[in-house]
Amino acid sequence: MSIRVQPDLRNELIKYGIGDWNACYHCGTCTAMCPLSEEGFLFPRKKIRLMQMGLKGPIESSVEPWLCYYCGDCTKTCPRDANPGELMMSLRRYLTSLYDWTGLSKKFYTSETWELGFILFFASLVVITFLFILPSFGIKFDTTLTAQGGVRVNSFAPIGIIEPFDWSMAFVVASLLISNIFRMYYKIIWKNSTTKVSLWVHIREFWLLIFNFAVQPKFSKCDDKKYWLSHWFLMSGYTIMFIVIVVFLKWFQTEEILPFYDPQRLLGYYATFGLLFGLGFAIIGRIIHKDIKFKFSHVSDWLFLAMLTGTVVTGILIHIFRINGMPMATYFSYIAHMAILVPMILIEVPFSKWSHLAYRPFAAYFHQLKKHAVPK
Amino acid sequence: MKNTEQTGVFLYKHPELIPDPLDYNELYSYLKGVANVSNIWSYNDFPWNEENIIKKIETHNLNRLIIAGMMAGTVKTLFSKVMAMTGKDPDNVTIVSFNDYGLSLTNDMDRAKALLACAVSDIPFEIVAIADDSPVNPATLVIGGGIAGIQASLEIANGNSLVYLVEKTGTIGGKMATFDKTFPTLDCAACILTPKMVEVNQNPNIRLMSYCEVIEVNGTPGNFNVVVRQKARKVNVATCIGCGTCAEKCPAQAPSEFDAGTTMRKAIYIPFPQAVPNKYLIDAESCIYIKNGKCKACVKACPVPDCINLDEQDQDITINVGNIIVATGYKPFEASRMEQFGYGKFKNVLNSLEFERLLNASGPTGGNIQYRSQDKKGNWIFNNESGKPEKIAIIHCVGSRDKNYNKYCSRVCCMYSLKFSHLVLEKLPEAEVFEYFIDMRAFGKGYEEFYERIKEEGVSMIRGKTAKVEEKGGKLLLRGEDILQGTLIANYVDMVVLSIGLEPGEDNLKLSKMLGIPVTECGWFEEANYNVDPTGTFRGGISMAGACQGPKDIPDSVAQGSAAAARVIQSILRGKVSNGLSTISLSAVESRIKELTLIQ
Numbered sequence: 022m023s024i025r026v027q028p029d030l031r032n033e034l035i036k037y038g039i040g041d042w043n044a045c046y047h048c049g050t051c052t053a054m055c056p057l058s059e060e061g062f063l064f065p066r067k068k069i070r071l072m073q074m075g076l077k078g079p080i081e082s083s084v085e086p087w088l089c090y091y092c093g094d095c096t097k098t099c100p101r102d103a104n105p106g107e108l109m110m111s112l113r114r115y116l117t118s119l120y121d122w123t124g125l126s127k128k129f130y131t132s133e134t135w136e137l138g139f140i141l142f143f144a145s146l147v148v149i150t151f152l153f154i155l156p157s158f159g160i161k162f163d164t165t166l167t168a169q170g171g172v173r174v175n176s177f178a179p180i181g182i183i184e185p186f187d188w189s190m191a192f193v194v195a196s197l198l199i200s201n202i203f204r205m206y207y208k209i210i211w212k213n214s215t216t217k218v219s220l221w222v223h224i225r226e227f228w229l230l231i232f233n234f235a236v237q238p239k240f241s242k243c244d245d246k247k248y249w250l251s252h253w254f255l256m257s258g259y260t261i262m263f264i265v266i267v268v269f270l271k272w273f274q275t276e277e278i279l280p281f282y283d284p285q286r287l288l289g290y291y292a293t294f295g296l297l298f299g300l301g302f303a304i305i306g307r308i309i310h311k312d313i314k315f316k317f318s319h320v321s322d323w324l325f326l327a328m329l330t331g332t333v334v335t336g337i338l339i340h341i342f343r344i345n346g347m348p349m350a351t352y353f354s355y356i357a358h359m360a361i362l363v364p365m366i367l368i369e370v371p372f373s374k375w376s377h378l379a380y381r382p383f384a385a386y387f388h389q390l391k392k393h394a395v396p397k
Numbered sequence: 398m399k400n401t402e403q404t405g406v407f408l409y410k411h412p413e414l415i416p417d418p419l420d421y422n423e424l425y426s427y428l429k430g431v432a433n434v435s436n437i438w439s440y441n442d443f444p445w446n447e448e449n450i451i452k453k454i455e456t457h458n459l460n461r462l463i464i465a466g467m468m469a470g471t472v473k474t475l476f477s478k479v480m481a482m483t484g485k486d487p488d489n490v491t492i493v494s495f496n497d498y499g500l501s502l503t504n505d506m507d508r509a510k511a512l513l514a515c516a517v518s519d520i521p522f523e524i525v526a527i528a529d530d531s532p533v534n535p536a537t538l539v540i541g542g543g544i545a546g547i548q549a550s551l552e553i554a555n556g557n558s559l560v561y562l563v564e565k566t567g568t569i570g571g572k573m574a575t576f577d578k579t580f581p582t583l584d585c586a587a588c589i590l591t592p593k594m595v596e597v598n599q600n601p602n603i604r605l606m607s608y609c610e611v612i613e614v615n616g617t618p619g620n621f622n623v624v625v626r627q628k629a630r631k632v633n634v635a636t637c638i639g640c641g642t643c644a645e646k647c648p649a650q651a652p653s654e655f656d657a658g659t660t661m662r663k664a665i666y667i668p669f670p671q672a673v674p675n676k677y678l679i680d681a682e683s684c685i686y687i688k689n690g691k692c693k694a695c696v697k698a699c700p701v702p703d704c705i706n707l708d709e710q711d712q713d714i715t716i717n718v719g720n721i722i723v724a725t726g727y728k729p730f731e732a733s734r735m736e737q738f739g740y741g742k743f744k745n746v747l748n749s750l751e752f753e754r755l756l757n758a759s760g761p762t763g764g765n766i767q768y769r770s771q772d773k774k775g776n777w778i779f780n781n782e783s784g785k786p787e788k789i790a791i792i793h794c795v796g797s798r799d800k801n802y803n804k805y806c807s808r809v810c811c812m813y814s815l816k817f818s819h820l821v822l823e824k825l826p827e828a829e830v831f832e833y834f835i836d837m838r839a840f841g842k843g844y845e846e847f848y849e850r851i852k853e854e855g856v857s858m859i860r861g862k863t864a865k866v867e868e869k870g871g872k873l874l875l876r877g878e879d880i881l882q883g884t885l886i887a888n889y890v891d892m893v894v895l896s897i898g899l900e901p902g903e904d905n906l907k908l909s910k911m912l913g914i915p916v917t918e919c920g921w922f923e924e925a926n927y928n929v930d931p932t933g934t935f936r937g938g939i940s941m942a943g944a945c946q947g948p949k950d951i952p953d954s955v956a957q958g959s960a961a962a963a964r965v966i967q968s969i970l971r972g973k974v975s976n977g978l979s980t981i982s983l984s985a986v987e988s989r990i991k992e993l994t995l996i997q
């Protein structure tokens with residue numbers, strides 16, 4: 022196998038947030054300190070070496086960056102301030118852009134203008150739709166209230182329109198992600214010319230995928246349990262919200278004000294709480310900069326946090342205004358909510374930070390496959 | 398002055414380099430006004446890259462560039478290259494390195510301006526920057542009685558001049574006195590050091606002031622008044638016969654400084670049997686009588702009348718000297734600061750100075766390598782009853798080359814680690830020895846050969862610094878990454894030796910203020926010129942030698958001791974001492990430049 026060296030690779034990687042690529046002097050402290058590094062899958066040092074040498078091929082086929090959960094233990098002890106944790110994070114950004122065949126991911130990660138431009142474009146599409154297009158089809162801002170005194174939200178945003186829209190959005194995102202995951206599979210497993218993995222192993226290890234997604238056991242291995250907890254809340258809250266909004270919108274977006282203990286409300290409250298808890302933790306961490314994990318933030322990290330927070334806050338506002346019978350406030354919150362949510366789902370989920378929701382569990386799967394690979 | 402139209406000056410104030418106390422705006426105005434230069438750019442004006450600099454050269458038709466700043470030499474290649482690219486003479490790039498001529502010191506702006514004036518008029522600084530002389534008192538003060546201070550004192554005293562050698566502890570000898578062998582020759586350290594120590598004691602030109610500290614320095618180069626505090630020894634040096642009866646009877650114990658805390662000594666003690674002076678002293682902190690007024694066991698036991706005076710107080714002595722040599726050595730890195738290695742937590746994790754004592758034929762175990770044990774009072778000590786370790790690991794770079802502690806390389810630890818490996822195999826041929834290193838720095842004469850030899854002796858050399866040490870099942874578990882093999886290390890050993898680095902002495906800042914000589918960012922004393930005056934300081938009449946200037950080994954410390962002595966001897970022979978760079982006046986430099994340019 023020939024190996025191609027790309028001396029300018031590091032210049033490219035700098036755009037993904039890699040700081041001082043040359044600081045590392047290969048003492049190996051980070052690898053030994055990392056709770057997740059293991060024989061056969063050693064990181065972060067080895068990955069730093071690949072990066073310094075400009076070996077794009079081996080980087081592309083690496084699964085290790087996804088095994089890192091950024092606990093920051095390596096960065097804390099690195100004698101050279103090489104910041105290995107952040108280097109791993111940057112590699113994840115880079116890999117995300119490599120998996121993405123549309124090339125948009127690369128654009129979004131390396132250019133703020135592109136990312137912000139696209140977000141604003143989709144946001145204005147949403148606003149225009151609600152303010153001009155839908156009204157032209159006879160949908161009005163209905164200010165009369167239901168018998169319970171709630172807002173008639175379904176007449177402003179009819180399920181019949183929103184639901185198919187949600188579904189198609191979900192379809193686009195899913196096809197993007199699935200095709201990218203296949204590309205990831207191809208790069209990490211398929212392309213490997215020296216080993217192969219049997220079909221049976223593929224099937225057997227699949228259950229791990231589900232388990233990994235639900236529990237995120239790796240994160241809990243990091244010394245500090247608070248990361249695991251907050252990340253778990255954030256992830257579960259997000260997933261629940263995503264499912265009820267996209268799949269069960271009919272059941273979730275009701276005009277009737279259900280009793281407090283109804284599963285619909287309980288689930289909504291749980292998801293909101295989970296999101297707020299996780300977000301609060303991440304935002305405070307980033308502002309105070311005390312946790313190494315949050316010390317270095319790429320624009321994409323901030324943007325993502327800001328958008329998710331915006332979605333959650335406007336979502337809460339819709340709920341409050343709706344059950345308190347404030348129609349115009351409800352509608353404008355709804356527009357704002359969608360104006361943030363739509364670009365977040367269309368841009369952040371398939372192309373940017375949020376895509377790790379899909380890549381991480383699959384990486385765990387591929388990791389197991391690699392472990393059980395046999396020489397060809 | 399010279400025609401400066403085609404000269405471009407680049408002021409290099411790098412935001413991340415060493416602290417830079419100079420005011421570059423003032424330097425800018427000076428260049429514009431006095432030196433008559435109009436093409437001046439600073440580091441913040443535009444990114445310094447080929448393209449931008451070529452533009453400047455071409456638009457202003459420059460044929461000579463001056464790069465001035467802290468460590469300005471680091472950017473020279475860029476400018477030489479650019480000159481060549483534009484068809485100019487790449488040799489016409491002059492570097493003005495302010496840090497080579499003393500910063501953080503009185504008068505530094507004047508000196509910086511003088512340097513710029515010289516560069517602009519193309520006249521070497523050394524020709525015009527001439528410090529005045531003062532008459533010199535032929536007596537010399539040497540501060541610190543390690544190998545460097547001993548060497549300097551002997552050189553001067555043997556040249557027939559008076560030396561006051563002030564040593565802080567109860568004996569001279571410094572760290573070297575605690576070693577068994579020295580790398581790379583494997584000479585017996587005591588065999589080469591003890592004769593020198595004895596010579597110091599016997600030389601009529603040396604006034605040895607042990608257990609003393611310099612507390613005040615007044616006066617000017619050539620004529621310093623120094624106040625030395627003789628700490629209360631409470632034993633009369635003139636009459637004590639060193640019989641040791643007192644210590645036998647003394648009930649109070651404290652860890653022995655000389656044995657790096659690995660044995661216990663009495664409150665009345667002699668640092669080690671060959672100490673110079675070979676006299677006892679009392680450590681007031683552990684003496685029971687001094688604490689609560691009752692005991693006097695030593696006084697009762699001493700056969701010499703009035704030899705011990707427990708009520709003796711500190712005494713200040715004033716001496717007059719013309720020159721001062723600073724040779725206060727280094728402080729070992731405190732290994733417990735790196736919690737990951739478990740020093741202070743696990744009994745058999747040792748620092749290198751402790752291991753030196755364990756290896757030493759005149760050390761606590763007579764040179765037998767033994768586990769550390771615990772005495773009845775819970776102190777961790779060395780004795781001959783705890784058995785031999787079979788696997789010993791040595792971890793390099795502890796506290797050095799680490800931005801969390803000290804970013805510099807301590808220079809001697811690679812070599813003394815190799816020495817350790819050799820000595821272990823000599824004493825325990827069956828043992829397994831592992832050295833965990835990042836890079837092997839064997840830079841000196843015969844050092845690389847020494848490394849090759851130790852490798853052949855069967856030591857496992859593993860590239861990859863250990864990340865942590867844990868205790869598991871009575872063994873010490875080392876974790877790290879073997880860089881060359883690409884595997885994780887999990888090695889169970891019996892004993893771990895931490896090769897701790899060298900740190901600036903704890904008195905450096907105090908002495909720096911007292912003597913008016915600067916320390917570097919890391920805390921080492923700053924030399925007048927790194928290349929051509931490594932033992933000089935910016936202050937006239939003050940030199941330095943040994944590890945107080947920066948980490949170094951014994952041969953280099955000795956060489957510096959002699960070099961510092963040479964500076965002193967030349968001034969005694971001349972009867973004069975230079976007042977040093979710090980007294981150079983800008984106007985004098987300017988007028989000399991004028992004279993020279995007129996002649997030209």
Ligand SMILES: Cc1cc2nc3c(=O)[nH]c(=O)nc-3n(C[C@H](O)[C@H](O)[C@H](O)COP(=O)(O)OP(=O)(O)OC[C@H]3O[C@@H](n4cnc5c(N)ncnc54)[C@H](O)[C@@H]3O)c2cc1C
Nearest residue numbers: 541543544545565571572579580726727943944949950951
């Ligand atoms: C574990 C270990 C092993 C080593 N092995 C070797 C080896 O094998 N070969 C080799 O070449 N090098 C070796 N070295 C390096 C060696 O120790 C130094 O090169 C050498 O000791 C430097 O001598 P020095 O006189 O400059 O300083 P020091 O030995 O530190 O002596 C300084 C003296 O100054 C005194 N002092 C300090 N402050 C004051 C003050 N304010 N007033 C008065 N007196 C003061 C101290 O008490 C001390 O006596 C080793 C170092 C270590 C840590």
Ligand code: SF4
Nearest residue numbers: 045046048049051099
């Ligand atoms: S990143 Fe830091 S800890 Fe890791 S090998 Fe490089 S220098 Fe050592």
Ligand code: SF4
Nearest residue numbers: 055089091092093095
């Ligand atoms: S951040 Fe944590 S998980 Fe990631 S490489 Fe560093 S130590 Fe390992």
Ligand code: SF4
Nearest residue numbers: 637638640641643699
């Ligand atoms: S007993 Fe007296 S003479 Fe003997 S060592 Fe002690 S102090 Fe000196």
Ligand code: SF4
Nearest residue numbers: 794797806807810811
């Ligand atoms: S001499 Fe060797 S052990 Fe000491 S700091 Fe330098 S590289 Fe590390």
